[in-house]
Amino acid sequence: MDKKEVGKEVLSDTIFELIRNVGAKGIGELIKEAGLSSGKELAAELALETAPELVPIIGNAVRSYRMNHRFSRIETFIQELEKKIDELYTYNKNLSGDNKEKFNELLLFALDSVGEYTQKEKIEYLVNGLETIIQAEDISFDIGYLYVNTLNRLSLLDIAVVKLYNNPHAYFSAEDTNVEFRNYQDVLSTFKIEYYQYEAIRDNLYTIRLLERKNETNTKKDLKNIEENLERLDKNISNLYSYLETVIKGRTKNPKLKKYDRGKVKIETDDKYVISKFGRDFFRYFIRENKV
Incomplete structure (x- = not known):
């Protein structure tokens, strides 16, 4: 296992232990000292620096804005983690090796994502999701990624x-x-x-x-309703046939037709949205x- 993989495995241990020991404020100071840079930011910086004589002021302003924006979002993320640190620390401590590896992959994805959030109010929801995921008996990276990525795409x-x-x-x-x-x-x-x-x-x-359309949830119900009414119609036709056969053959003096079983095909399909x-x-x- 290379150093990068080892780093992923201990990511949650490191973050949760730091929050418990120095708090979100202390981590914020550590991040400021170390500086922030993602792969996307680094690429953008290099692109700007290829022609510094053209955009020296804009380049510096963009780099500064990106750095401050990303720091602000990660700071808020750490603060939200701190609110649940006792629970998260305990859940993380009890994770099996395979589950810990998957959770750390998702935590890394969350860290990469949060720096891009335009609305920092969403970060509370992201931490809620991580708390839910870490409690799963069998953590699925694919499902966790699907949920986090869906949140990334949503606005408030x-x-x-x-x-x-x-x-x-x-x-x-x-x-x-x-x-x-x-x-x-x-x-x-x-x-x-x-x-x-x-x-x-x-x-x-x-x-x-x-969301889904209500007709998608009612289709099976409608089909069952139609099927039941067809069975009822078949029964009524059978009763009528028996009655007519009895009359024609004169088997009884006063043949009685069984009561007609009235049914009603009720179609509930419509285009309303439901969750x-x-x-x-x-x-x-x-x-x-x-x-x-």
């Missing part, structure tokens, strides 16, 4: 709509219900958007499968509640 507005659709009482809640978003009007007013923009957000969430199973699992991993 997207998350608000997921919160709304995960609320089982959405559109029916009383005014005093202690939820952040009771209906779509709450989302519109909070984010100062128009309804057509809200519709675009729903369409996007449908595209990444956090998908993936959306509910995503909510459970990262968001956890739609509370004020």
Whole structure:
């Protein structure tokens, strides 16, 4: 195993131990001293430095902004980890070798991702997700990557709509219900958007499968309803055939036709959006509640 792989295995041990010993503030000072640079930032810096005489001021400003932005996001990430450090430290200590390796890969991916976050409020959700992942009996890197990458693609507005659709009482809640978003009007007013923009957000969430159309969930139910009515119709036809056969052959003086079993084909398919199973699992991993 090379040094790089060893570094990945001890990443969570190092971060959680440092937070316990020196706290988020202390780690922040260490990061400032060491400096920050990702592969993308390094490539951008090299590109700018190939022609420093052309963009000396812009180049320095861009590098400074990127450095400060990334530091700010990682600082917030460490602060959010610190809020859960006792639990995270215990979970990490109990991880098996294989699970620890997978979790550290995901922690490294989270660290790479968080520096690019435009909205630092999302970082709380990222840490929630890591806390959920580290508790799994069998950590899956692929599933964890899917969830973290999905969060990376969302804005706070997207998350608000997921919160709304995960609320089982959405559109029916009383005014005093202690939820952040009771209906779509709450989302519109909070984010100062128009309804057509809200519709675009729903369409996007449908595209990444956090929402699904209600007709997709009702198709099986509709087919079962049709099947039951066809069986009922077949039974009614059979009864009518038996009755007519009895009348024609004169087997009884007063033949009785069995009561017609009336059925109704009720099609429930429509195009309303509902939260998908993936959306509910995503909510459970990262968001956890739609509370004020």
